Amino acid sequence: MDKLIIQGGIRLKGEVKVSGAKNSVLPILAATLLTDETCLIKDVPHLRDTNSMLKILRSLGKIVEFDKGRVIVAAGKKSSYIADYKLVSTMRASFCVLGPLLSRFKQAKVSLPGGCVIGVRPVDLHLKGIKALGADIQIDSGYILAKAAKLKGTHIYLGGAFGSSVLATDNVMMSAVLAQGKTVIESAACEPEVEDLANFLNKMGAKITGQGSPTIEIEGVKSLRGATHSVIPDRIEAATWIIAALITNGDVLIKNVNYRHLGALIDKLGEAGVKISQKGDSLHIKGHKRLKAVNITTLPYPGFPTDMQAQMMALMSVTDGISVITEKIYPDRFMHVAELNRMGAHIQREGPHAIVEGIKRLSGAPVMASDLRASACLVLAGLAASGKTAISRIYHLERGYENIESKLKDLGAKVWREKE
Numbered sequence: 001m002d003k004l005i006i007q008g009g010i011r012l013k014g015e016v017k018v019s020g021a022k023n024s025v026l027p028i029l030a031a032t033l034l035t036d037e038t039c040l041i042k043d044v045p046h047l048r049d050t051n052s053m054l055k056i057l058r059s060l061g062k063i064v065e066f067d068k069g070r071v072i073v074a075a076g077k078k079s080s081y082i083a084d085y086k087l088v089s090t091m092r093a094s095f096c097v098l099g100p101l102l103s104r105f106k107q108a109k110v111s112l113p114g115g116c117v118i119g120v121r122p123v124d125l126h127l128k129g130i131k132a133l134g135a136d137i138q139i140d141s142g143y144i145l146a147k148a149a150k151l152k153g154t155h156i157y158l159g160g161a162f163g164s165s166v167l168a169t170d171n172v173m174m175s176a177v178l179a180q181g182k183t184v185i186e187s188a189a190c191e192p193e194v195e196d197l198a199n200f201l202n203k204m205g206a207k208i209t210g211q212g213s214p215t216i217e218i219e220g221v222k223s224l225r226g227a228t229h230s231v232i233p234d235r236i237e238a239a240t241w242i243i244a245a246l247i248t249n250g251d252v253l254i255k256n257v258n259y260r261h262l263g264a265l266i267d268k269l270g271e272a273g274v275k276i277s278q279k280g281d282s283l284h285i286k287g288h289k290r291l292k293a294v295n296i297t298t299l300p301y302p303g304f305p306t307d308m309q310a311q312m313m314a315l316m317s318v319t320d321g322i323s324v325i326t327e328k329i330y331p332d333r334f335m336h337v338a339e340l341n342r343m344g345a346h347i348q349r350e351g352p353h354a355i356v357e358g359i360k361r362l363s364g365a366p367v368m369a370s371d372l373r374a375s376a377c378l379v380l381a382g383l384a385a386s387g388k389t390a391i392s393r394i395y396h397l398e399r400g401y402e403n404i405e406s407k408l409k410d411l412g413a414k415v416w417r418e419k420e
């Protein structure tokens with residue numbers, strides 16, 4: 001296992017290009033199971049999670065090629081409807097092969113993904129929606145066995161205790177595209193990645209409207225064809241670079257950004273005193289010496305993303321004043337608090353809240369990454385800290401940030417890897 005070493009205190013300067021969105025590409029790759037025809041997906045980020053999904057597709061009988069950001073998925077000789085525990089357990093997003101497999105083969109056997117460090121993460125909403133379409137669902141030895149001779153369109157309310165669910169919306173949408181008649185999903189997730197999946201499905205011949213809003217309507221069709229699609233830019237990566245520029249008092253041009261997808265973050269940063277200039281698909285971020293502490297509450301899109309909570313906490317830990325950060329999606333997603341405190345931060349956790357008292361400067365320390373976004377938070381903290389920070393279990397970072405080390409180096413950061 002590798003650890004990432006960061007020599008902090010360097011202002012980031014230069015240009016960085018955002019990669020395709022991880023949370024778009026994973027369900028889009030799963031959607032290729034809905035056809036035997038060939039699909040071409042462009043702007044695919046080279047990530048550990050992408051490789052995991054490609055492995056699953058291969059195990060289900062697809063022939064997959066991945067080269068220079070382009071993935072071609074074609075039908076193999078023999079297909080399977082069984083997604084194995086070993087593959088599904090590596091990544092929760094792999095559970096969204098359930099919908100396409102069931103639609104296509106009238107049955108699916110998919111391992112339950114299990115919990116993870118950021119919380120329990122149940123799949124009840126996925127199952128509720130798929131059942132409503134007429135599937136029989138059994139749980140046996142850690143696997144979901146889903147069967148349906150015919151899926152039938154219906155009205156489904158998909159809201160849960162923590163609001164809408166991204167992957168449940170994806171799964172139900174992919175179950176409904178080949179169902180008989182019309183399906184209406186209410187309280188659907190509005191995330192841009194759900195919209196991107198729906199746009200890809202429509203290119204394949206699906207009839208979906210309302211994507212990006214809480215009500216999605218799907219008119220079932222008989223079959224889907226192959227399609228070509230470019231994945232949207234990763235809004236969480238873009239947002240992470242914005243914080244990287246701010247926390248190092250740097251001067252960074254971030255390219256390939258969809259400004260519209262960053263509304264909640266840009267609004268909060270505005271409240272903190274940050275001025276962002278946008279030109280086309282680029283953002284120019286110049287460091288601000290004095291920012292103001294702001295309170296943050298994570299919510300489903302278009303609210304402040306839970307996937308940016310940890311990175312924003314890193315910024316608030318070195319911003320004058322007190323910031324209250326409330327996590328409404330995953331109330332236990334605070335593994336980074338203890339690590340930031342090891343670097344000198346003053347953060348106190350109270351249930352789903354973290355109270356951050358900004359200090360002048362963090363100091364480098366050995367810390368441990370616990371999950372993907374917590375790793376990004378520690379990288380940001382390390383960039384801002386005095387001295388050396390050594391982040392162990394850095395493989396988490398490779399799940400969601402393409403070429404992060406070389407992108408950091410191009411911006412002037414001093415980072416390198418060492419064996420644990």
Ligand code: UD1
Pocket residue numbers: 022023024026092093119120121122123124125126127160161162163164165166167168189193306307329330
């Ligand atoms: C997706 C994102 C992840 C992001 C999360 C929330 C992907 C691949 N991952 O994960 O990066 O952090 O959205 O924006 O797109 N829930 C239930 N029952 C369910 C499903 C979810 O109660 O059946 C709860 C979850 O525990 C959580 C909330 O709903 O509290 C939202 O989770 P969800 O949107 O489903 O997250 P994912 O789609 O797994």
